[in-house]
Amino acid sequence: MTSAYTADEMMTVAAARQLHDRAVCFVGIGLPSTAANLARATVAPDVVLIYESGTLGAKPDRLPLSIGDGILADTADTVVSVPEVFNYWLQPGRIDVGFLSAAQIDRFANINTTMIGADYRHPVVRLPGAGGAPEIAASCREVVVVLRQTPRTFVDRVDFVTSVGFGHGPGDRQRLGLHGSGPRVVITDLGILTPDPRTLELTLVSVHPGATAEQARAATGWPLAVSPSLTTTDPPSETELSVLRRLEATMGRT
């Protein structure tokens, strides 16, 4: 018996389950950080969390508001400079999983965090920008993306390619010389999508309890492929929910 939970909680729990124990994980702030810390408190106690502020092996007992909160430095195995974190640790492929969010994602899991609109010089909405994401998406062995699924976020073509997923399809990552294998899974508040092995197009493989494939289709700006063996995600366990709620209550405490 599982108590009531929100779609966001289901999303975060499903994202946390994607992290293998002892994986080395490059963590973005926001949803990825919450999910990665939930994983460390549940399914992956020995996951190694790396934040772009240079904190390697951070073990925060509360959720940081920023990627540079003091709790990350205080609990890290080591703190390195920003050039070092990108050049020595990310670039050569030492990181297993890049954990990212996005403002827009397209059918080939390309990510936009730069701007909404048709003209870069005159954006309708100016977003924060790239941060570490382009090289995280390029160089981590694999990428996990977590974001809410709506017609505004799941678009046929992103307005701006900030970080490359599979480009225009099969062969593009190799052509571009990207060393990592790209997005392995996309977790949303409605379900779980993975790239089709042949076409690399994001395909719905699981819906969260209470959500439907129709809902996911309606929230997607391209004709969404649905796996013939569509499953239903296990609901959050009591432990996952209680740990997540305890963590979220600590957000940004110093």
Added chain:
Amino acid sequence: MAEIVSLADGVAAVVHDGDTLVMEGFTHLIPFAAAHEVIRQGRRDLTLVRMTPDLIYDQMIGMGCASRLVFSWGGNPGVGSLHRFRDAVENAWPLPLALEEHSHAGMANRYLAGASGMPFAVLRGYVGTDLMAQTENIKPITCPFTGEVLTAVPALTPDATIIHAQRADVRGNVQMWGIIGVQKEAVLAAKRSLITVEEIVDRLQPQPQEVILPSFATDYIAVAPGGSHPSYAQGYSLRDNAFYTEWDAISRERDTFLRWMEENVLRGGPAA
């Protein structure tokens, strides 16, 4: 040898209208007190360079100090938008703001090249993104040994770099620790530098994973206790996450922003 000066004198010595100015500090040790002094001194037409513009450049952009921004991530971490940055880009208020946009890896390597006295840096980055088409400052380069196509970005060599550190000794050696970001590279890349510190001590006590900037490598040092607030100085203060959250409401509208700047910065208080 670094000269120990007042904050106002230090800022006046290193920052002039039209300069390319770097104020670094990756979430930690952001030099807010110095930025407020730049605002009070009325500097204009600056090219502001910073990986994460953060509240510090949101304030400077909103007060009309900048005509150009070179950056890699312009948000309020964990909170949302930088509203003054967005207003400048989307509505040219108070002035149009030209952008040059990079990734963190690209910016870090640009500082590294500047500190190393090299004209450019090479990295595996940007490939396949739309960032490459938006600036002349990201170009492909072929490795002369393997033939692999990589990416080159030019060195950053700012007119001035300002950072905040925990402390300096009386001879002008600077010590910092915790999240050290890209500050060492940013200082060594600059033509002129100012370091604000929490305190000046007779002798520096060693700290785990410290970074030392020797006195001969910097120009000016000024004491500014609490000078990184609402960011923080490990060992001295905690990040004021509540203020970062409050900034969202303060900065959302032009009039509340201007009123806050008038009360907390222009009238000279160190409260910000």
